[in-house]
Amino acid sequence: MTNYLIGIDGGGTSCRAAVASADGRILGRGKAGAANILTDPETALANIGEAARAAFMEAGLDPQGITAAKAIVGVAGHNVGDAVHYVKRRLPFAAADIESDGLIALQGALGNHDGAVAILGTGSIYILRQGETVSYVGGWGFTIGDHGSGARIGHALLQESLLAFDNIHEASAVTDSVLAEFNNEARDVVDFARLAKPGEFGRYAPRVFEGAAAGDPVAVRILKAAALTVDEALDVVVARGCERLCLLGGLAPLYRPWLADRHQALLVEAEADALTGSVAVAAQRFGTQARAGA
Amino acid sequence: MTNYLIGIDGGGTSCRAAVASADGRILGRGKAGAANILTDPETALANIGEAARAAFMEAGLDPQGITAAKAIVGVAGHNVGDAVHYVKRRLPFAAADIESDGLIALQGALGNHDGAVAILGTGSIYILRQGETVSYVGGWGFTIGDHGSGARIGHALLQESLLAFDNIHEASAVTDSVLAEFNNEARDVVDFARLAKPGEFGRYAPRVFEGAAAGDPVAVRILKAAALTVDEALDVVVARGCERLCLLGGLAPLYRPWLADRHQALLVEAEADALTGSVAVAAQRFGTQARAGA
Numbered sequence: 001m002t003n004y005l006i007g008i009d010g011g012g013t014s015c016r017a018a019v020a021s022a023d024g025r026i027l028g029r030g031k032a033g034a035a036n037i038l039t040d041p042e043t044a045l046a047n048i049g050e051a052a053r054a055a056f057m058e059a060g061l062d063p064q065g066i067t068a069a070k071a072i073v074g075v076a077g078h079n080v081g082d083a084v085h086y087v088k089r090r091l092p093f094a095a096a097d098i099e100s101d102g103l104i105a106l107q108g109a110l111g112n113h114d115g116a117v118a119i120l121g122t123g124s125i126y127i128l129r130q131g132e133t134v135s136y137v138g139g140w141g142f143t144i145g146d147h148g149s150g151a152r153i154g155h156a157l158l159q160e161s162l163l164a165f166d167n168i169h170e171a172s173a174v175t176d177s178v179l180a181e182f183n184n185e186a187r188d189v190v191d192f193a194r195l196a197k198p199g200e201f202g203r204y205a206p207r208v209f210e211g212a213a214a215g216d217p218v219a220v221r222i223l224k225a226a227a228l229t230v231d232e233a234l235d236v237v238v239a240r241g242c243e244r245l246c247l248l249g250g251l252a253p254l255y256r257p258w259l260a261d262r263h264q265a266l267l268v269e270a271e272a273d274a275l276t277g278s279v280a281v282a283a284q285r286f287g288t289q290a291r292a293g294a
Numbered sequence: 295m296t297n298y299l300i301g302i303d304g305g306g307t308s309c310r311a312a313v314a315s316a317d318g319r320i321l322g323r324g325k326a327g328a329a330n331i332l333t334d335p336e337t338a339l340a341n342i343g344e345a346a347r348a349a350f351m352e353a354g355l356d357p358q359g360i361t362a363a364k365a366i367v368g369v370a371g372h373n374v375g376d377a378v379h380y381v382k383r384r385l386p387f388a389a390a391d392i393e394s395d396g397l398i399a400l401q402g403a404l405g406n407h408d409g410a411v412a413i414l415g416t417g418s419i420y421i422l423r424q425g426e427t428v429s430y431v432g433g434w435g436f437t438i439g440d441h442g443s444g445a446r447i448g449h450a451l452l453q454e455s456l457l458a459f460d461n462i463h464e465a466s467a468v469t470d471s472v473l474a475e476f477n478n479e480a481r482d483v484v485d486f487a488r489l490a491k492p493g494e495f496g497r498y499a500p501r502v503f504e505g506a507a508a509g510d511p512v513a514v515r516i517l518k519a520a521a522l523t524v525d526e527a528l529d530v531v532v533a534r535g536c537e538r539l540c541l542l543g544g545l546a547p548l549y550r551p552w553l554a555d556r557h558q559a560l561l562v563e564a565e566a567d568a569l570t571g572s573v574a575v576a577a578q579r580f581g582t583q584a585r586a587g588a
Binding site for chain 2: 229
C-alpha cells in the first residue's frame with residue numbers, strides 16, 4: 001500500500017490541502033472553508049478533512065485514503081495548547097502534527113535554506129530558522145504586539161483622524177477621508193473602533209500605503225513609524241545570524257520600499273507558498289525526503 | 295416650602311451627594327455605591343437616591359424631601375444619549391439635569407472663572423469653558439484616544455516589556471519588574487493584556503512615574519511620549535484662549551513636573567471638588583445664584 005502525505009495550510013477564511021507521494025511530489029490539491037482551531041475546532045476539523053479528500057479526488061485517488069495518510073497541518077493558533085491537543089486527537093489521518101502557519105510559510109518561502117521570514121499582514125511576526133532551531137520574534141497579537149501590522153497601521157490612522165478632528169495633530173487627505181467616511185462624527189469613529197476586530201482595523205492599512213506613496217504627510221508619518229518597528233525586529237533576527245530574509249503576507253510588497261537599506265540586500269523572493277511548505281515538512285517528517293543542510 | 299438643591303457626583307465606584315439651600319450653601323453630604331448610568335442604570339438610580347437621602351439626613355432634613363428638590367447629576371457617560379434619557383426620566387427629584395462628570399469637576403476647580411481642566415486619570419480629557427461656551431478636546435476612550443492617560447501609560451509599559459523580552463527594545467528595571475510579575479512568560483503578559491480593562495492597564499502607570507523619577511530610561515521614554523500628548527492637547531486649549539489651567543485626576547500631581555514650561559505658568563490649584571461643582575451648577579440653574587462673569 002502506498003504511503004501518501006498530506007499538507008494542510010489552514011487559515012481563518014479557507015483551508016487548502018495537497019496530497020503528495022512519499023518523496024514530497026504534489027499529486028493533487030483541494031480547498032474547503034475556514035480552519036480556525038481556536039475559535040471553532042469542529043468546523044476546522046470538518047474542513048481539514050474535506051480539503052484533504054478534495055485533494056485526493058483531484059489526484060485521482062480514493063478520498064477514503066486520507067485515513068492512511070500522514071499529514072502536517074499548518075494553522076494559526078497552533079501554540080494554544082488545549083485546542084491543539086483536542087484537534088490533533090481527532091484529525092482523520094494515520095498520523096499528523098500540527099505546526100504554526102508561520103513555520104510552513106517559512107518552509108515554503110526559504111525551502112531548505114536557513115534564514116527568516118517577516119510575515120506582514122493583519123498581524124506581524126518574524127520567524128528565524130537556523131539548522132534545526134526555529135525562533136520567533138514579535139507577534140503577540142494586536143492588543144499589545146504585532147507592531148507594524150496592518151491592524152496597527154489602520155488603528156494608527158483612525159487615531160490620527162481623531163487627533164486631527166480635535167486639531168491636536170495636523171489633518172491631511174487620509175484623515176479627511178476617514179472622517180468623511182464616518183460623516184465627520186468623531187463619536188462614530190469611536191463606536192467603530194470600540195468593537196473593531198484586528199482585521200477591521202487592517203482594512204484601513206492600504207489607505208496609509210497609498211497616501212504615503214502620494215506624499216500625504218500623516219500617512220508618511222504613520223508608515224515611517226511602522227517601518228521603523230519592522231526594521232527594529234529585523235535587526236534582532238539579523239543579529240542572530242540571519243542572512244536571508246523573505247517578506248510574506250499581504251503587506252510585504254507594499255512595505256519593501258519603506259524598509260532600511262541595511263535590510264534590502266538580504267531580501268529574497270519566496271520559493272513557494274505555505275501549502276508547498278506544509279508538504280515539504282510532511283515529506284521530511286513522515287516521508288523519504290531528508291531536509292538538506294542549509 | 296423651602297426649595298432645596300442637590301448636587302450629585304456619580305462615579306464608577308461611588309456616588310456622592312450634597313444638599314444645599316437655594317443660594318448654593320451646602321447643608322449636608324451623603325454617599326452611596328457606584329452610579330454608572332451606562333452599564334447599570336438601575337443600580338445608578340438607586341444609589342443616586344440613597345446618596346441624596348443620606349445628605350438630607352446629615353443636614354437634619356426629612357429624606358423624603360428629595361422629591362421636591364432640584365438636582366444636577368454629574369456622571370461619566372453623560373453623552374451616551376439613550377442611557378441619559380432613561381435615567382433622567384426616573385430620577386427621584388422634582389427636576390434634574392444630567393451633566394458630564396468633567397463639567398462639574400471644571401465648575402468645582404475653576405469656580406466661575408474661565409479656563410480649562412485637564413483630567414488625567416485612567417482616562418484623559420480636556421474641557422475648556424469660555425463664558426457660556428464649553429468645549430471638549432480629546433477623551434474618546436482607551437481604544438483610540440485618551441492619550442497620556444494612566445491606561446495608555448500602563449499599556450505602553452506592558453508593550454515595552456514584551457519588546458524587551460524579544461530584545462527589540464532595551465530592557466530596564468521597570469520592564470524587568472513587569473516580566474518578573476508574569477514569571478518571565480511573554481504569553482502570560484499577552485493573556486493578561488487581551489482581557490484587561492483600562493483600569494487594569496492603568497494600575498501600571500504609577501510604576502512608570504516612579505521609574506522615570508528614578509531615571510529608568512524606558513520609563514522616562516514612555517513618560518516623555520505621554521507628556522508630549524498632554525502638552526499637544528494643552529496647546530489646543532491655549533490656542534482657543536485658555537489662560538487658566540487646572541490639572542485634575544489621580545495623575546495630576548505626578549504629571550505636573552513633566553509638562554512643558556510654556557504651560558507651567560498657566561497652572562492653578564483647584565478651588566473645590568466636583569461635588570461642590572455640581573451644587574454650584576445646581577444653584578446657577580435652579581437656585582438664586584447667578585454665574586458671575588469670568
